[in-house]
Amino acid sequence: MTHPVVHKLHGIERIDDHAWMRDPEAVRDVLISERRRYESRIAHTAPFRQHLAAIMAGRTPETESSVSWRHGAFVYYTQIVTGREFGEFRRKRDGSDELLLDLDAFGEYVELGVREVSPDERWLAYSVDVTGDEVYELRFRDLDSMQDLPIRIDGTYYTGGWADGWFYYTVVDEVYRPCEVRRYNLETDTDELVLREGDRKFELTIKATRSGTHLLITAANRDTTEVWSVVDGLPESVGGRRPGIEYRCDATLDGLVTWTDDGHSEFRVVGVPPLPGERIHEVDCFDGYKVLTLRRGGDPLLRVLGDDGTSYEVHPPVPCGRIALVHNAEYLTETVIFETGSYSEPTQWWSLTLATGDRELLKENPRHDGYVSERLWAPAPDGAVIPITVVRRTDVPLNGTAPCLLYGYGAYEAVFDPTWDAALSAFLDEGAIFAHVGVRGGGEMGRAWWQAGRLSRKPTTFTDHIAAAEHLLAGRVSRIATRGLSAGGLLQAAVYGMRPDLWAAVVAEVPFVDVVTTMLDDTIPLTVNEWDEWGDPHRVEDFTWMLAYSPYDNIPAGDLPPLLVTGAVNDPRVLVHEPAKWVAALRAQGADPLFRVEVEDGGHSGPPGRYAHLHYEAEIFSFVLDALKKT
Structure with missing residues (x-):
């Protein structure tokens, strides 16, 4: 079981002393x-x-409810009531209040996939994952009787939509890739294949447009897409598939609206002149209006375009804030809902009158004053400046006397917009500072920011994170712990070895660390x-640059900071053997990391549920604070 495996490729031998951990049965007792x-x-x-968990729970409302939104004849909302973990989906009309779906009824672990009410509001299509492997069971609930149909469809994924009495859904293959779109008819108990994607680099998603005129399937890899419009179960390609070109669509009553990077790398809406310095992420169509979700200079905003040529912008009301359209199911509407917030400000939901830009506050989460967010810019070695969002108590100075937790991700052009979090506030109350760095590889500064930290340029992500830490340590904070998850866990593992002197502690959650071996194995997901x-x-x-930074192939030695690693046996994104192998290799070199592994139910992002999440965060923050106070 413990015999080394020798990997030979491109004239290089790699000796893997812990390859046996790839066998789930062999490694289970170890985990x-x-x-x-x-x-x-x-x-x-x-x-x-x-103590931390009690503070966090005390700042979590006993009953949390969302803003309500209209869909047809009903008004819908979600809520989590006192003592519950996962929440309810409900609707109201004429004084009635109906419980449509109670997620807590599924047990100690549940993740919701799709949740789509049919256009006639008679049926609810929903799917659940009860283990953490991100494969969902699709079910259908009769909203008149509140009973589920006997049909249950296994092996489905996140997206789905209704059209012409059918429910369209995606199905995964043996490596968890959504590769098929199928449709199911509740009246005839008929299930049909609509489209299969044969290229293993592409994943399928599906959505019904709010205009009700189109059902759209999108095949996407990292830099190429193809969109199909489905009519009577037959998909027709909208713009074909051209390598290196991405486009996406929404629909009005008159036809499709397309935005693409063809001719403008940061995306443009076809027929609308692009503006410099902006990255368009989404276009939502309503009667007479298009709402663009975009970023400029590191900050998100909305732009409303009227069919009459009018245009205006909507910005977050607070510094370093977020803004996003949410819960807009109706196409024929005069108003839309958007939400705002930040690390230091609660979530607020607003109604925006499309014709005038007037806004009305609909709902606000409980406010906790005494915190502030601000933006710093760290110089990178190549002259770029890296955005850092800093949040702290107003009585904790940014003058080099307080410790800091630095968070980073930096992959897939992902953006982590800030949200108030009871767990983070408890950490800040210990006199520490939190900083989130927008390293290259992410999307905080647009598409070019992602390209600058991708493929052969991946090490830029790591040097950006180090540059941010050095900038903070130059008279702004006293010492730093660092944290990240998944691709962000890779980031933590890399900087752990590159600059161990910088860190009071490192938290690498479900880290992608066995980079070369994993990306050679096409039998596993992702x-x-x-x-x-x-x-x-x-x-x-590719092998050369990946091997140069792969943490498992570059085990550090010497004086290393405290390290906490996490993993989960059901995680389909970073299989648990990766962090397990890395921990074993580190121990063989004399390090002694903590390894927190979920051996039963649990997925990629740790324990689900609001209270389970708080207890998990209390564990992480107690480790971090203990290290920061010892340094």
């Missing part, structure tokens, strides 16, 4: 033992963890369809 070891080693922090993000090590040039 159970690791969890027991972890629990034993953190036992002394129990009082402080309980390999073939991610070669365009990380590289394909079957090619010698």
Whole structure:
């Protein structure tokens, strides 16, 4: 079981002493033992963890409810009531208030996939994952009787939509890639294949447009898309598939609206002149208006375009804030709902009158004053400036006396817009500062920002993170712990070895660390369809740059900071053997990381549910604060 495996490729031999951990059966007892070891080693922090969790829970409303939104004859909303973890989906009309779906009824673990009410509001299509593997069981509920139909469809994925009495949904293959669109007719109990994507680099999603005129399927890899419009179950390609060209669509009553990077790398709406310095992310169509979601200079905003030629912008009302359209199911409407917030300000929901730009506050989460967010810019070695969002209590100065937790991700052009979090506020109340750095590889500064931290340029992500830490340590904070998840876990693992002197502690959650071996194995999820993000090590040039930074292939030695690693046996994105192998290799070199592994139910982002999440965050923050106070 423990015999080394020698990997030979491109004239290079890599000796893998822990390859046996790839076998789930062989490694299971080890993982159970690791969890027991972890629990034993953190036992002394129990009082402080309980203290943090109590503060977090005390700042979480006993009953949390969303803003309500109209869909047809009903008004819908979600809520989590006192003592519950997952929440309810409800609707109201004429004084009635109906419970449509209670997620807590599914047990200790549940993740919701699709949740789509039919156009006639008779049926609810919903799907659930009860293990954490992100494969969902699709079900249909009769909203007159509140009973589920006997039909249950396994192996489905996140997206779906209704059209002409059918429900269209996506199905995954053996490596969890959504590769088929199928449709099911409730009246005839008929299930049909609509489209299969044969290229393993592409994944399928599907949506019904709010105009009700189109059902759209999108096939996408990292830099190419194709969209089909489905009529009577027959898909017709909208713009074909051209390598390196992305386009997406929404619909009005008159036809499709397309936005694309063809001719403008940061995307343009076809027929609308693009503006410099902007990255268009989404276009939502309403009667007489298009609402563009975009970013400029690192900040999000909305632009409303009227069919009459009018145009205006809507910005977050607070510094370093977020803004996004939410819960807009109606096409024929005079108003839309958007939400705002930040790390230091609560979520607010607003009604926007499309014709005038007037806005009305609909709902606000409880306010907790005494915190402030601000933007810093760190110089990178190549002259770029890296955005850092800093949040702190107003009585904690940014003068080099307070410790800091630095968070980073930096992949897939992803953007993490800031949201108030009760767990983070408890951390800040300990006199620490939180900083979120928008390293290249992410999308905070547009498409070019992603390209500058992708493929052969991936090490830029790591040096950006280091540059941000050095900028903060230059008279702004006293010491730094660093944290990240998944691709952000790779970032933490890389900087852990590159600059161990910078960190009071490192938290690498479900880290993607065995980069070369994983990207050579096309039998596991997220390999073939991610070669365009990380590289394909079957090619010698890709192999060379990936091997140079792969944490598992570059185990550091010497004086290393405290390290907390997490993993989950049901995680389909970073298989648990990756962090397990890395931990074993580090221990072989004399390091002694903590390894928190979910050995039963649990997925990529840790425990689900609001209170389980708070207890998890209390564990992470107690580890971080303990290290920051010792340094």
